[in-house]
Amino acid sequence: MPKKKSSFNIAVIGAGAIGIDHIRSFQTHPAAHVVALAEVSPERGQEAVDTYGIPTLVTDYQELLKRDDIDVVSIALPNFLHASVGLEALKAGKHLMVDKPMATNARDAAKLITEAKKRRLKLMVGQNMRFSPEVQTARKLITDGKLGDVYHAKTAWTRRSGIPRIGSWFTQKQFAGGGCTYDIGVHALDRALFLMGEFDAAAVSGQTYSQLGPRGRGEGNWGKGEIDKKAKFDVDDLSVALIKLKSGRTVLLEASWAAHLPQHDFFTSQVFGTDAGVMLNPLRLIRPGKQGYITEEIAATTPLANENRMVHFIDTLLGKAEPYVKPAESLAVQKILDAIYKSAATGREVRIK
Known part of the structure; x- marks a missing residue:
């Protein structure tokens, strides 16, 4: 493991919409220095380094993995590259931040955890929704x-109309691995599991649509990647699952x-207990009263020093915080995602070992 440091040099791989978010987020931490960017599109890469004052731009990320002065690699690439590029970064001795999904299958996700443990490096998946004050407060109520x-x-x-630009990598299985389930369903899933304090599933029944x-309807405007108008739309645009x-x-x-749907964008979680229920957003506690049910809106607070996942990751490297998204939890989420797609393909419940 690298020697204990007071600041960290970061290389971001990918300058799409998520990559820009990584750069901005890291730059809010005084101990984080984004010193290099890898981006296959020279135009997109140049715009990013000019805007955010990044010293080095390359088109081949492997050039950055060879640099001894880079401590952290942050991956903002299409899903199918998360595990392979992440594994290379860990083998090069870099701490790793990767956004969801962790990989496109649990086998590859497990390889990241094994390599990080072997080299005593930090690994975190950017499941940012559990960092919010509302979720923190709901978890404390529970x-x-x-x-x-x-x-x-x-x-x-x-979402009523939120496909991330039809023809982009998001809508092609070979690059995305999955559709809405990987893109936004994973956030809803991780948030619920975090609230319940349990991640390991025994069985999953799922269906994707x-x-x-494929009819060219429901398009949104997310992302900066190129669009191939001839590319087949072969990922899910709606999914449901029951996780035991x-x-x-x-x-x-x-x-x-x-x-x-009636709402353009609807993000909610509800947790049911024997004495009361909780729902967000906004955060509400629903409980029986003397004259019927009471719905109480709860003010959100947070015990975290910072809600920004990148800032938190740097704090873990500094020894100021414990990782709030543990690799084992992210692997458990990946196993559930795998099971949803397998159940949808086979029409059967999938048992998870």
Whole structure:
């Protein structure tokens, strides 16, 4: 493991919309220095280094992995590259930040964890939704026993028209691995599992649909990647799943990029206990009162020093914080994602070992 340091040089790989978010986020931490960017598009890369004052721009990320002065690699690439590039970065002795999904299968995700442990390097997946004050406060209500015994959760991120530009890498399975389930469903899933304090699933039943995207409907405007108008739309634009956790508790998940919905964008989680329920956003506690049910809006607070996942990651390297997204949790999420797609393909419940 590299010697203990008071500041860290960071290389970001990818200058799409997520890559720009990585750069901006890291630059808010005084101990983080984004010193290099790898981007295959010279125009997109140059715009980023000019805007954010990054000293080095390359088109081949492997040039950066060879540099001894780079401590951290932050990956903002299409999903199918997360595991392979991440593994190279770890083997090069770099701490690794990668955004969700961790990989496109649990086998590759596990390789990242094994390599990070072997080299005593930090690895974190940027599951940023659990960092919010509302989620933090809801989690505290649950751990304080305000809900009684928690037994079920419903969680969803659904969009009426939010496909990330039809023809981009997001809508091609060979690059994305999956559609709305990987893109936004994973956020809803991780948030619910975090709230329940349990990540390991015993069984999953799932179904995926691709109904509006192939018809050229439901497009949004996310991302900066190139569009291939001839590319086949072969990922899911809506999915549902029932996850049975090892404790016997359950999570009902729904995700959509495109569906005929009343709301344009709806992101919610509900947790049910024997004494009360909690729902967000906004954060509300639902409990029985003397004259019927009471819905109480709860002010959100957070015990975290910083809600920014990149800032938090640097704090873990400095020894100021414990990793808030543990690799084992991210691997458990990946196993559930794998099971959703396998269940949808086979029409059967999938048991998770």
